[in-house]
C-alpha cells in the first residue's frame with residue numbers, strides 16, 4: 001500500500017463498560033490505536049476480547065447498558081466520544097460505516113434488495129430523487145461486483161457471498177471514509193471467502209478508504225491488512241505491521257494465537273490450542289490479564305500490569321518478559 005500518512009481515526013485510552021445485574025463488565029480498557037488514511041488495520045483476538053465493542057463504540061452504537069467510561073475517539077481531529085445521538089448521526093454511515101457480524105442473514109426476506117439499499121441511501125439523503133437513487137443502487141452493485149440486472153431480486157435469490165456483497169454495498173451507500181468489517185467472511189465457504197477478501201482489498205484501493213477488519217482468523221488479516229492490533233481480555237497486548245506480528249511476534253499471547261492457526265504455505269506443524277479460557281471481565285485478574293494462561297509468567301505478572309512498550313518501527317507489546325526500546 002501507499003505509505004500511510006494522515007491519521008483519520010485516533011482511539012485514545014478508550015475504556016468501555018457494560019452495567020449488568022451482577023456488576024460492571026469492563027469490556028475494553030485503556031485501548032489506544034490510530035488508523036491512517038487508506039490503511040487497513042486488523043483487530044484480532046479470541047471471542048469476547050472486546051473487538052466488536054470497540055467497533056460499535058466507534059460508530060456510536062453501543063447497546064443501552066454500555067457506555068464510554070473514559071477516553072477519546074478522534075475522527076479527523078474531532079473527539080466524537082462525548083457526542084449526543086443527534087451528533088453521532090452526522091458521522092455514522094456518512095463518515096464511518098460498518099458491515100456487522102452475521103448481517104447478511106439480517107436482510108429482510110420479503111423486501112427487494114433494491115428497496116433495502118434505497119433505504120440506506122435515503123436515510124442520509126432524504127431529498128434525493130428516485131431516479132438518482134436507482135442510479136446510485138446500480139453504481140453500488142457494480143462496485144461490489146453484482147449484476148445490475150438483479151437489483152430487484154429478493155435476498156433468497158442471492159447466494160451467501162452475494163448477500164455479503166449487498167451488505168458491503170449498503171455500508172458504502174453514503175461514501176464513508178472509514179469502513180469497519182466485523183468478521184466479514186464468517187459462514188461463507190472458502191472460495192467465497194477469498195472472493196470477499198479480494199473485493200474488500202480492491203474497494204479499499206479504488207476508494208482510498210481506511211478499514212478496520214475484525215476477525216479471529218489470522219489468515220484473513222494477513223491478506224487484507226497493513227497492521228494488526230492483538231486484543232486480549234479488553235486490552236491491546238501487541239500492535240505492529242502484519243510482518244512484525246506474524247513473523248516476529250513478541251507477546252506470549254500473540255505467539256499462542258499464531259500457533260493455534262494452520263499455515264497452509266509454511267512447514268507442517270501441529271496446531272496448538274491455547275490452554276484455559278479468557279478471564280471474566282466482570283472481575284478481570286490483577287497484573288497481566290494473560291498471566292493465568294501464560295506458561296512463561298513470572299511473579300511480577302500476577303500483580304503489575306505491563307504497559308505497551310516500543311520495539312521500533314511502530315511495533316509495541318505489553319509483557320514484563322520483554323525489554324522494549326524506550327526511545328520511541
Ligand SMILES: Nc1ncnc2c1ncn2[C@@H]1O[C@H](COP(=O)(O)OP(=O)(O)OP(=O)(O)O)[C@@H](O)[C@H]1O
Pocket residue numbers: 018019020025027045046047048049050051052053054063065066216281
Ligand atoms: N450488551 C452487553 N452487556 C453486557 N456485556 C456485554 C455486552 N456486549 C458485550 N459484552 C461483553 O463485553 C465483552 C466484549 O465483547 P465483544 O462482543 O466486544 O467481544 P468480541 O471480541 O467482539 O467477541 P466475538 O468475536 O465473539 O464477537 C465480553 O465479555 C462480552 O460478554
